[in-house]
Structures are given as C-alpha cells and as structure tokens.
Amino acid sequence: MGTENVLVRMDGICKEFPGVKALDNVDFTLRHGEIHAVCGENGAGKSTLIKVLTGVEHNESGKIYLDGVAISPKTPMEAPALGISTVYQEVNLCPNLSVAENIFIGREPIRNGKIDWKEVNKRSEIALAKLNLKLDVSGRLDEYSVAIQQMVAIARALDISAKVLVLDEPTSSLNKIEVANLFRIMRKLKSEGMGIIFITHFLEQVYEISDQITILRNGQLVGQFETAKLDRLQLIAKMIGKDLAEFEKTIKEDVRDAGAAANEDAFYQARNLGQQGSINPFDIKIGKGEVMGLAGLLGSGRTESARVIFGIDEPDSGETEVDNKKVEIKTPADAIRLGFAFCSENRKTEGIVANLTIRENIILALQGKRGMGAYLSHKEQEEIAEKYVKLLNIITPSIEQLVGNLSGGNQQKVLLARWLATEAELLILDEPTRGIDIGAKAEVQKLVLQLAADGKAVLLISSELDEMVRCCSRMAVYKDKQKIGELKGAEISEINVMKTIAGGQK
C-alpha cells in the first residue's frame, strides 16, 4: 500500500473539551476505494474525530490532508465544498421542513431565479428510490419514524457527490433489509473510488462491510487494523481494553441470575386493543416481574402497539385492566397515573434536555412522578445519578456536566437512566440500547432483568433479536400490523421468532 492512494490523512490530531481530552494525538488514514470502520466505546472520540474533519470542531494541533493538500475547514459549510459528505450521529435534519427539502436544502435547483420545487420533489423521490424507499416526499419530516428520518439523512448524504462519505452510526435505527440496501450502495460507491468512514456499534456490520478498522479508546488511538486480520474477540478486547473472555462471562451469568424470578401475576391485561389503521386488535398480558417482548420487523406494529398501550394513540377498540381493575387509558396522562413509563425510541427529539446537567436529567421523570412538590434531597439526587453513571459507565468528568456536552451514546445512557430510575410499575422500553456500546448494553439488559426481579413489569421492544432473546420471558410477535403469535420460556430463540414471522402464524 503506497501513499499515492491516500485520500484523507489526519496526523496527530488533538482536541480538548473542558475536563475531557476527546482526541489525544490521533492519526487516521483513509484510502480511495476503502470502507474504514471507526470503533470504540461511547465517548471514545469517534464523532469528535469526524467533526474535526468536517469543520464542526477545531483541532488544537495536528494536520489534515485531503488528496495530499492540507485543509482546515472552519465551518461545516466548507466540508461539502471540499467533497466531504456527512451523516452525523443523531439525525440532524429540520423537522419542520418536508422530506424533499431536507434532502435538497442548501443545494436546491434554481430555474428562472426560483427554486424549482417540482425538480426538488422529483429528484428526492429518485434519491430515496435508490434506497428502495417510496414515500410522500412533500410530507413534513417529523411525520415519519426515526428509521425513515435516518434514511432521509442518508439519502441526502448519498446525493451529494463527494470524494469522502462519512457515516456516523447511520444504521442505529435500521433493520436488516435497510442496512442491506445501504451496504449495497456503499459497495458501489467504494468500487467507484470513494472513501467511506463508517462508525457503528454493531460489530457484525463492521465485519460485513469494512476493509480497515481504526480503534479509539479514551481519545487515544489504539491502532489501525485490516479487518480480515483482526478477529472479533481481539477487536472487543482492544476497544474496552480488557480481556474479553472474562468480561463476557460475568455479564452472561449476571443476566441469567437476574432473570430467574419472574412470576405470573398479571399487572396489565388488554383484550382486543387496537386502533384502526395503525394496529389491528390484539390481546396482551404483562405479568409482574416479567419482561414481555414485542418482536417483529420495522413497521410490523410493535411500536404502534406500545403507543396504544400507553395512550399516545387513543385506542378505538378493546378493554384494559390494570391490577385486575378495569381502566381506560386514552392519553399518556392516564397511563402515567397508573404507574406506566414510556422510554420512546425518539429519544433525541422527545427526551433530552441538553442544557440541564446529567443529575437533573436523570431525576426528571422520577421528580415528575413523585409530584413537583415532593422534595428530592440533593444528596438523594446525587446518589441516584452516581449510581446510574457508574452502572451504565457514562463517560463524563462529573454528574454536573451538561448533557449536551456528552457523546451521543452517553446521552442515550442518561435518558435511559432517567426511565430506569422512575420506579414505574410498567416500564415500556422502545429500543433502549440503541447507540450504546457493548459493555453498557449488557449492563442495560442486566438492569432490565433486575427491575423485573423486583416485581416490576417491563415491555421491551428491540430490533436486536439476541437482546430480546436474552431478556424476555415472553414475546409477542407482530407482522403486518397484527399480532401473529406468542413465544414463551424455552420456545424463545432467534430461529423461532424468524419462523413465526415467516410462517405468519404459530
């Protein structure tokens, strides 16, 4: 490998935030026609590295070369001009604009001195069709699910013709089919000589698509490796800086132990619950001390059923019982009164209060539940916050750090902590481990099982089947807006779930 082929070179990059050395003398090399994965735990500095490249953040020292020419982008505006197209970690689009406009804003086609809206819509449809997606592009972006928003962001980045494509966790909300589509396009671009930087916490995706892996840990470069020559265990060991075998064993055992205590006292029960157009009537029972899973592909109706259960979408059929008493849940307020809590998949837009501290964010829901008047002593707040910061390994100088200053994955952890700390009787978790690194994932799973062991009911939705299999004691399977079956105990396995979905019935 000569140096001629080098597309991007970053030399000795340093970047410091108050109290955090986000990048400490990091080198990075991307070649033409290469897909380069960047791996590391939450807060390792992955996003900061690419933000330095695209001009969002400014390095204190170090040099960046693009095709051999030194560059130092001052604003993210310069990156596209240099030929760098980026999907940032959290979907960064404008919710108030249409899908089409989100794809084209800043580079709208002009005709006769006016933006040619017809052309914008037409070309957006084409851009989305490349991702095998067809939708009403004139609809407001926030009318679509997070996964679709992520696809829109990808469509935008792909449509900007560039030399370098940067994808920071583009697949966190996507299912297998969509990921496959994205990979197909990435391979094509790679064969055309584009260099692609790909950040993800899904290691199987790293192995499926990447040629090179750069590993970061605590802002430092662990090394750059050829994917083919680095096996998975070595990769994990290098990311977490611990011997992996031990690490995995302890997690697995802990998870099992906690899962033992489920009993079958129903906390929540619904018959014929449904809402026309979004989810067909279904029955469901969630026991105290049980983790109930909702499985299915994207759009199968799992999120929709959770929304109906929580009253976000008012059900138009069915009856519900809580603790064997008939209740009506028409709005989220009804649900909250009954002791439900809902950690939605839309955490970025619905959850985070970026300018409050970690401590304040974590106790928010608990405070809400206890009532505004109820006093949570500062000491108590600190204890709760410290507990979760430690459990979930939230990387931060202190619990008084503003959440907006945390890495993407660590923000997710804070939000999750908020809901885990609510003391809810029924906790609905929609994609709780999205964007979270493997170490913390195991901790979350453990916490979920711990909650169940304490007699709480948990409703879990996750696209990661292995996570569902590990945590759930029962699982409802959805397909085409319909509940098509239920698995329990030993029946629960990835294969059985897939079979149920494929068979259409149990």
Added chain:
Amino acid sequence: MKNLQINSKFVPLLITIGLFLALFAAGSVSYEGFFSMQVVLNLLVDNAFLIIVGLSQALVIILGGIDLSCGALIALSSMVAAYSLSHLNLHPALAVLAVLIVCSAFGFVQGWLITYRKFQPFIATLCGMFVARGLCFMINQDTVPITDPFFVTMATTRIKLIPGAAISTSVIIALVIVALYIYIAHFTKFGRAVYAIGGNEQSARLMGLPVDRTKVLAYTLSGFTSGLAGIVFCFYMLSAYGLNAMALEMDAIAAAVIGGTLMTGGVGFVIGSVFGVMIEGIMQTLITFQGDLNSWWTRIAVAFLLCVFIVVQRVLVLKREAKKRIRPVEFIA
C-alpha cells in the same frame, strides 16, 4: 387522496382568512355602507406601512428571532427623510436612499450582535429600538412637516380601480413588497435557510447551510424593510415626529401571530401577516362604524384574538403531536 386533504400546515392561514371574511360579513350585515370595495381598500391604504413591517416581522420570527426595532425605525425613517429634505435640501431620491441605508445599518448591527455576539434577539432589537427613538429626538424634538413635492404627490395621488374605489401609491408599494417577500420566503435559498434555522439551528449548521450569514442578512433585510415602511409612513403622514409609530412593532408581531406564524420559529407564512393586519384593521373599522365605542376597544379585541389564535395553534400543534401517526411508507423490494 393528496389533493382532497388540506395540508395541515395551511390550517392556521385558512382560519385567519376565514376570520377576516367572517368579520367583513358581520360588518356588512350590521352596518349600512360597510359592504363596499372602498372599506376593504381603506384597510390597505391605512395600514400599508404595517403590512410591510408585518412581513419582515414574520420572516424574523420564522427565523426563530424577533425584531422590536421596527416601530422606532419607522419614526427614525420619517425623521431622517424630513431632515434630509428640509435641512440638507437633498433630492427626494437621495433622502429615500439615506433612510434605507440608515435602517439597513441598524438591522445589520442588530443581526451582527445576535449572530456573532450571541445577544438575545429580544435584547439586541430592544436596544436598537431605544437608540432609534433617541436619535429621532437628537435630530428634532418637534413635529417636522414634509413639504417636498415628490412626497406630497406620492401621498395625495389616488389610483382608481373601479368607480368609487381608489388606492394610494403606498398600497402599490406594499403589494409589491408582499410579492417580493413571498418570493424570498418560498423560492430562494435564503428564505428556505431561514425556515431551516427556525426549525433547528444546530441541524441547519450541520447540513452546511450558511447559518450566520442568513441570520445577519435576515435582520438587515428587516431593517431595510422597516425603512421602506418608514417611507410609506411619510407618504401617509407627511410629517415626522419622534413618537410616531409608537408600539407598532407589537402590532406587527400580533399580525404575524394571527397570520399563523409560530413564535417558536420555523413555521408560518409571510402572507399570513397581511391578513393579520387586515383583521386588526377591520376591527378598528367595525368599532368606528359602531360609533359609540372607544377606539381602544380595538386593542382589547386584538388581545382577545391573539389569545384565541395562540390557543388554536397550540391545539393544532398538540393534535398533530398526539395524533401523529407514523406515516406509511412503501419498501420497494
């Protein structure tokens, strides 16, 4: 299906237009002589300057900011115009130019402070407002008449549309600016960047939009537009006084909100402000026709309307949040 459903983003605007028509109908039924073209046209004639600042106010609010300086800038405009004409004996064209330059400069400085010095828009434009009012009195403490023939001609010329119904030149100017603003807001990159920044400034930045430039430009444009409104105001009053157009910025904000612009930014139509102004104007007219009511009732009515509109908007927003079904998409295999 697409054509049958009214896009929900138009609902506040349609409510506003509907309300205007309803008020006009109510007036026509209740009062003799109300139902006439001239009554409607007078709304334009009397409020041309307010329509103009209503437009720029809407754009700044969509950007996620606010401009409190526009009323004071109108007063300053008339003062600068009067001074240039009577003391400096400038050609009217130069006087107009001087007004536009002064007001644009005000807008630019405010925009610069907001963008690069991170001033709150409220504070920066509040300062601008005080400075502009102060400057008026530095120039002259009293009312200064404008006697320049060009200004007088512009003020007195009436253009007959149909027999018995005429408009002033100011109305033409205002309508041209309305068209211009619709073009800017919906058909230029600058206008769309304004919406994007109002929607999510951080995202707009990451998408590579020229956020800083757009913000400074939007405030400069607002200043410039206040200058235009100031000229039109001169055509209306033919005099300058430091206390003219007092609290006009509040009317402009009210017009924008009644017109469906959300104070949180990112949502609204500049054209809404026009109807907002028309509604404020028609209530004034209704109260005049009533005869025995104090004209301050207009204020109370506007206040009441504002509350209603904010509630309506809140309800609409909440409804869309609550009923937000995840929109269907097709996956092409």
